[in-house]
């Protein structure tokens with residue numbers, strides 16, 4: 001207990017997994033917390049100051065599952081191991097306790113085990129450094145983020161306005177911030193919001209982690225370099241953030257170092273800026289409900305490896321702004337699209353390639369096992385195979401050529417050596433042995449033979465002893481106390497205990513049903529087996545260490561090959577998608593264009609297809625005047641499309657599909673359109689149906705206005721702005737006025753390309769006055785008082801909203817629909833004022849009159865309904881079904897007539 005209390009005191013913010021033999025045990029409050037979180041039994045063990053000590057425990061072999069659940073719930077765990085052999089402890093005295101120490105702190109951002117990680121998602125640990133703004137300048141921030149499971153290490157610097165967006169893009173699992181920052185009430189609130197929006201655990205760390213004066217030296221010493229210059233220039237703030245991350249790695253890994261890449265800084269403006277609300281609204285990587293299914297990512301993901309899926313998600317989260325870099329990615333997709341046999345062969349090989357990068361990381365951290373070595377071996381074999389196929393390609397293009405260069409220089413010999421050294425069936429843990437292939441090491445083969453021979457000799461001894469003692473049922477058995485021993489029934493004991501047999505059989509134990517003996521021969525063999533076994537294990541562990549060292553030494557090459565395979569997986573997956581769904585290559589350049597021909601919403605289209613329905617494609621053209629040059633250079637602005645149309649017609653779908661097409665194009669993917677020409681979008685904004693945020697004490701309207709303010713303050717001529725029904729959350733005239741002024745501001749000041757959906761038909765008058773405002777509407781057909789949605793966007797303005805028809809479709813009670821129609825007519829007649837006639841004509845009475853007029857419940861149903869009721873679809877042939885349909889139509893025609 002003393003030992004426990006001491007170690008716990010050093011790790012107050014973590015649950016302490018205290019190793020006791022084959023269990024990890026937790027005590028005191030930790031036990032209470034863990035038993036509640038894990039649903040395991042809380043017991044007690046011993047007393048502390050006369051009180052029972054609460055305790056619970058998890059078995060060693062299932063500890064990972066429990067760890068995973070605790071981490072997912074936001075806990076941190078300190079793993080405390082026995083760091084000496086119990087025999088060593090006994091030497092210090094009978095009562096001395098085995099030495100224990102914390103060997104690792106398990107936190108959400110530092111896990112590397114496959115079963116704790118999501119294979120298809122990066123696991124970022126990040127640190128945020130701040131430089132306080134002086135006079136005239138606001139605060140500046142730098143974010144450093146690493147994925148310890150793969151070694152990726154990135155840096156970026158930005159101003160306060162981009163803080164939330166930058167963190168939302170990275171989506172770290174764990175975000176380190178200086179504790180002093182959290183002391184400021186304003187930041188405390190912002191980080192709470194960021195944590196809620198991204199799922200990141202916000203971890204305050206001492207200021208010393210962020211000490212700018214020592215940051216450069218600390219970072220250089222982590223990488224074992226004399227100066228950071230070799231990595232390219234970092235700002236002081238970036239260096240500070242990077243140094244904080246590595247300090248935390250050292251703290252949690254207790255000095256063990258993962259193979260991190262040298263930090264790579266991201267130039268500001270290299271990625272399309274997408275703020276957190278836009279990301280969420282557009283459902284890029286997950287839906288508003290928090291699920292992957294239904295998100296853009298799930299729709300486009302056809303990768304076959306975890307690393308490929310992670311890269312795809314990363315690219316989707318940060319679309320590029322450099323047309324040249326985008327072209328390189330698109331070339332790769334096109335290559336795989338044109339050559340489907342290449343695509344299938346590469347994908348086939350990739351599908352068998354394990355996660356090399358994560359295996360490498362575990363090996364470097366001393367947490368690897370034989371299967372990790374095998375994963376690296378198989379990954380390298382896949383690299384050779386893929387390379388062999390790619391060299392046949394005549395014009396691979398830059399991205400594929402770069403991947404080939406990485407694959408061509410991968411440590412192929414090492415792959416061969418691993419394949420030679422490792423057996424086919426591998427144990428999880430190296431200490432179990434048996435993972436080195438027979439024939440790989442002569443000395444190992446010999447010791448194993450010796451061990452196995454001795455076992456055979458023992459087996460044959462049983463027959464010899466049975467003959468000697470004349471006991472048919474004599475058995476040779478083994479247990480940990482006696483080792484190998486001879487066992488006979490008690491009736492044979494007298495003979496065996498007397499001469500001459502007692503010269504061979506040495507009595508050891510008498511039990512109720514058996515008597516046990518040892519022999520000199522058995523003892524000798526036992527020693528041989530044990531020492532051969534020990535020797536074999538020692539040789540295997542030496543082989544393991546050798547191979548691990550070789551893998552770590554070749555780490556950089558292995559990582560490059562792994563990245564190349566991931567890039568190929570992304571390109572071939574996007575090509576497969578483009579092929580299956582007939583997507584096309586977008587043209588992306590520096591112009592101010594935004595012309596989409598026959599665009600579709602990738603996710604809605606897929607969902608409709610599942611129901612056998614087709615999606616109506618629509619054009620959009622938000623560029624400056626046709627043929628005009630870059631919006632930014634000529635001072636021209638993009639066009640604003642004012643989209644009106646009834647509810648449910650497809651306005652939101654249209655708005656979003658254009659934003660998604662821009663994201664897809666700039667991440668280097670093909671797009672769901674017949675053609676697309678996009679002048680690079682530098683910022684994407686979308687304000688689409690915000691929900692109440694009561695937890696933050698903000699109403700729908702407040703959220704909407706905050707987001708609109710961000711857009712009007714930040715969007716420029718290269719931005720793409722999507723605004724869906726601004727102002728609907730307040731009184732009509734207030735809302736209309738805000739929407740009106742917003743359009744004017746977008747047109748005159750922001751000059752962005754924009755799509756603006758609205759129910760305020762009054763706004764369409766703006767197109768007469770503002771040259772770049774264009775009216776568009778969604779076509780509907782009215783048929784016998786109902787609306788039929790055609791989902792087709794055409795020039796012009798909607799004449800009305802059909803809100804009441806949609807309400808009727810939704811099943812609003814007939815009386816309410818009727819009444820609404822009456823009120824609408826009156827309101828239209830009186831120009832918006834509620835006339836006295838409305839107030840006199842109380843709805844209660846109208847409703848009552850309607851009820852009186854409605855058919856009595858027991859009146860016979862009309863013939864069509866009777867016919868319908870008689871149909872049993874499950875029992876009908878297709879032909880009968882068709883006939884029934886005709887009968888129904890005829891009956892209905894008779895009704896009408």
Ligand SMILES: Nc1ncnc2c1ncn2[C@@H]1O[C@H](COP(=O)(O)OP(=O)(O)OP(=O)(O)O)[C@@H](O)[C@H]1O
Nearest residue numbers: 614615616617646647648649650651652653654791
């Ligand atoms: N182009 C299209 N082709 C086929 N179906 C479509 C299309 N656009 C939209 N839809 C269907 O219509 C439904 C409603 O679309 P959406 O939510 O975009 O309407 P809306 O006009 O924005 O409505 P509201 O004004 O009520 O928000 C979608 O869920 C989809 O099923």
